[in-house]
Amino acid sequence: MSKVRVVVVDDSAFMRKAIESMIAKDPDIEIVGQARNGFEAVDMAKKLRPDVMTLDIEMPRMDGLTALQKIMEENPLPVIMVSSLTTEGADATIKALEYGAVDFISKDKSFASFGVMKIEDELRNKIKSFARRKGIIRRMPVRKPMRPSAPAAQRQPQAPSKPEATKTVSRGFGKKLVVIGTSTGGPQSLQKVIPRIPANFPCPIVIVQHMPPNFTKSLATRLDSLSKLKVIEAQGNEKLEPGTVYIAKGGNHLKLKRAGSGLLTGISSEPEGSLHVPSVDVTVESIANVAGTDTLGVIMTGMGSDGRKGLQMLKQRGGNVIAQDEESCIVYGMPRAVIEAGISDEIVPLDDIFNRIIFHCK
Numbered sequence: 001m002s003k004v005r006v007v008v009v010d011d012s013a014f015m016r017k018a019i020e021s022m023i024a025k026d027p028d029i030e031i032v033g034q035a036r037n038g039f040e041a042v043d044m045a046k047k048l049r050p051d052v053m054t055l056d057i058e059m060p061r062m063d064g065l066t067a068l069q070k071i072m073e074e075n076p077l078p079v080i081m082v083s084s085l086t087t088e089g090a091d092a093t094i095k096a097l098e099y100g101a102v103d104f105i106s107k108d109k110s111f112a113s114f115g116v117m118k119i120e121d122e123l124r125n126k127i128k129s130f131a132r133r134k135g136i137i138r139r140m141p142v143r144k145p146m147r148p149s150a151p152a153a154q155r156q157p158q159a160p161s162k163p164e165a166t167k168t169v170s171r172g173f174g175k176k177l178v179v180i181g182t183s184t185g186g187p188q189s190l191q192k193v194i195p196r197i198p199a200n201f202p203c204p205i206v207i208v209q210h211m212p213p214n215f216t217k218s219l220a221t222r223l224d225s226l227s228k229l230k231v232i233e234a235q236g237n238e239k240l241e242p243g244t245v246y247i248a249k250g251g252n253h254l255k256l257k258r259a260g261s262g263l264l265t266g267i268s269s270e271p272e273g274s275l276h277v278p279s280v281d282v283t284v285e286s287i288a289n290v291a292g293t294d295t296l297g298v299i300m301t302g303m304g305s306d307g308r309k310g311l312q313m314l315k316q317r318g319g320n321v322i323a324q325d326e327e328s329c330i331v332y333g334m335p336r337a338v339i340e341a342g343i344s345d346e347i348v349p350l351d352d353i354f355n356r357i358i359f360h361c362k
Contacts, residue, residue, distance in 0.1 A: 003030040004131040007048060009041040009064070010056040010082060015107070019054055019082070026124045038062025038070075045075045051131040055101070056082045057092050065096055072100040078130035080123075082107060090214040094222050097187040102130050102330055106212065126184065129303065129331055175320065175361045176294040177240070177263070178203055179287055181280030181310075183210040183302025185330025187219055189350055190300075191226060194245060196354040199228035203361045204240040204263075206256070206287070208248045208280045210302065216250040216278075223247075236267035248278035255286035263290060276306050280334070284310025292317025296360045298353060299344075301329040305337035312343050322346045322356055 006029055010016045016034050023029050033048050035041045037059045045053065053071070057064040068079055081104040083093040093104050103126060182189065186209045194205070209219060217233045223245065224231035231245040232238075234254055238246065240263045248254035253274070255266040266286075274282065280299075284307060287295055297311045297319055311321050321344050323335040328350035338344050348356050 003028055004052060004128055005030055005032045005048070005050045006127060007031075007033040007035060007041070007044050007050040007053045009035040009038075009044075009053060009059075009067075011036050011059040012056075015056065015082065022120045023124050023127060025120065026128075029124060029127060038064060038067030041067045042070045042074070045071045045077060049075070050077060051134055052078045052080065052127045054080045054082055054105070055096075057084075057089065057096065065092060065099065068096055068099050068101060076100065078102045078134055080105060080126065080130070085212055085214060087214050087218070090218040093215060094187060094218045098191065098222070100188070103184050126303065126331075129333075133330060133332075173360060173362065175296040176203055177287065177291050178205045178296045178298065178357055178361065179284055179314075180205065180207045180298040180300060181284065181302070181307040181334065182208070182300035183276070183304065183306065183331070183334060185301035186210070189324075189330070190219075190223060192350055193300075193354045193357070194223050194229065194231065195226040197227070197229055197357065199243060201229060201358070201361065202242050204242060205229070205245045205357075206234075206240075206248070206254065206283065207245060208254065208278050208283045208307075210276050210278070210306070211250045213250040216247050220245075220247045234265040234267070236265055238265045239263070240265070248283060251277055253278050253282045255283065256290055257286070258290050275304070280307035281310040285313050288313040288317045288319065292319050295319040296357065297321045298324075298357065299335050299338045300324045300350070300353070301331055302334035303331045304333050307334050308337040308341055308343065311338055312341060315343055320345045320360060322348050322353065322360075324353065325349050 008016050008019050020031050032050055033044045035044050039062045055064045079101045081093055081096045081101045083089045083104050083106060085106050220231050220233040229243050229245050233249050234246040246265055253268045255268050256263045257266050292314055295314060297314050299307045301324055315321055323338045323344040325347050326332040329335060
């Protein structure tokens with residue numbers, strides 16, 4: 001098996017060395033080039049044809065966003081952005097994910113804890129996973145997504161010709177709540193789902209996207225600007241309303257609770273020690289307890305298995321589950337865990353997920 005070839009791009013020699021030290025411990029990964037600015041990054045993408053690139057955002061001569069757009073237009077490949085946890089860094093990272101970057105790592109968190117095995121393992125695993133999925137990068141959008149036309153957003157969804165068999169009897173139609181869980185590849189994939197749902201959609205939508213603070217707010221702002229639905233970052237104590245999307249706040253768990261005949265958002269630090277904060281499992285389990293039968297669960301691209309336990313409980317309470325198919329996933333981890341556990345009712349390509357959501361909630 002050939003090694004995964006990586007180019008590291010950063011204007012800081014220390015950062016280049018830090019990233020190299022983190023990933024070079026894996027014998028299956030080879031650093032084939034290091035660049036100091038966007039011009040060099042574009043040139044190396046063309047000449048070296050690496051499998052994966054790490055790319056800083058703020059650099060002299062040509063910044064990372066400009067370089068990324070050129071790379072994705074000329075020589076598409078999986079690009080991991082290196083960003084700060086500031087609001088400005090979050091906004092820039094969301095743009096990078098729109099332009100085709102597959103993921104990001106944070107200078108603040110990752111390198112303040114330099115040498116922590118968990119961070120090193122996660123980065124190396126992602127690099128190898130993205131390298132295996134290199135071909136899909138050419139099919140991802142590299143420009144800002146456009147609002148769908150009204151006919152496309154409102155076309156009548158069709159029933160699946162061959163729904164997946166399940167052991168649990170679920171009420172498949174007339175759902176009153178949708179919960180979506182996603183991680184790596186989620187921001188750009190959500191832009192192919194949420195903006196295509198019509199303004200008169202009758203249900204609230206809850207989204208859990210693995211992201212740190214500031215990033216989820218930037219994601220909500222961007223999705224809101226593209227969508228007919230209202231999209232907000234949940235702050236707690238909001239009453240769930242139809243046609244509104246609530247994104248779990250980075251660094252906190254989102255839990256739903258009953259309030260009379262309605263549901264309220266709740267922000268919590270419990271359980272502590274979760275691998276992901278926010279966690280799909282935590283949110284979906286809370287939903288299963290208060291609105292299981294009335295809920296449609298959707299699991300999309302992401303690494304790991306977060307969401308499997310929660311969606312299993314949701315199915316036991318009478319909910320339905322849609323999983324994104326392998327071909328359209330940036331990382332086929334979270335959907336795979338759900339599918340292999342026999343939890344999914346349907347396995348759906350990314351481009352048709354919005355249609356299936358509308359179908360189940362009509």
